[in-house]
Amino acid sequence: MSSAGLSKYGQVPSGYSPEEWEARCDLAACYRLVELYGWSDLFGTHISLRVPGTDHFLLNPYGMLFGEITASSLIKVDQDGNTIGDSDYPINPAGFTIHSAVHMSSHKLNAVLHTHTRAGNAVACMKEGLLPYHQKALTIIPFVAYHDYESVALDHSERERLVEHLGDGRILVLRNHGLLTVGETIAEAFFFMFRMEMACQYQVDMLSCGRELQPPTQEVQDYTIEMGKKLYGKGGTASKNQQWGAMIRKLERDVGTDWRE
Helix, strand or coil, rough: EEEEEEEEEEEEEEECCHCCCCCCHHHHHHHHHHHHHHCCCCCCCCCEECCCCCCCCEECCCCCCCHHHCCCCEEECCCCCCCCCCCCCCCHHHHHHHHHHHHHHHHCCCCEEEEEHHHHHHCHHHHHHHCCCHHHHHHCHHEEECCCCCCCCCCHHHHHHHHHHHHHCCCCECCEEEEEEEECCHHHHHHHHHHHHHHHHHHHHCCCCCCCCCCCCCCHHHHHHHHHHHHHCCCCCCCCCCCCCHHHHHHHHHHHHHHCC
């Protein structure tokens, strides 16, 4: 295959700009990481990433497992859900509704990650939502918002409400459904999902113990919430997500590099 130049992932196949190929590789890597961490739900969830400099975004082929997805297999769509280019697979229509809502609402929110994990759904079904009982929850609570369940996301009118409820947040609890994270980069969306998923797992574990719980004092809760804003908010020390390179190296060690194909 002829090359269209170089990217941070090596030679760029013909037909892609270096920017699009890097986006494809990053997104394919995220799909493989979601599979590696056990967050996938066969074909039922989805991750999207904007093609840099365009209003197009990339979605998974509806019919490929997350562990099969490669950079070149990702499907490019416009904001009306029209497929750009050829694919043997369709896209998930519910996935288009959810992801297009975010991508159409902001040119800064380039990445959207949606899961149906056991712990995430457990918390999504709890009236109280995420509880402020431990550090993992307290530091992300400033970024968490909630959206009430409206059935399978096929009604495009829901997009307006999804965006309204997300607001300036980075994590949206889809009540009775699952979790959604967004970011300016795929790394930001991934790490917010990692933090939220761990917080949900902690919550499910602590509530299953049948023991009296010891919450932090209100003063400590407030202080830690403010610290979370500084850590993960715009310009915060942990907001640059410089650990993404380490996740790519982990992926290369654990599953190889075929996702770059």
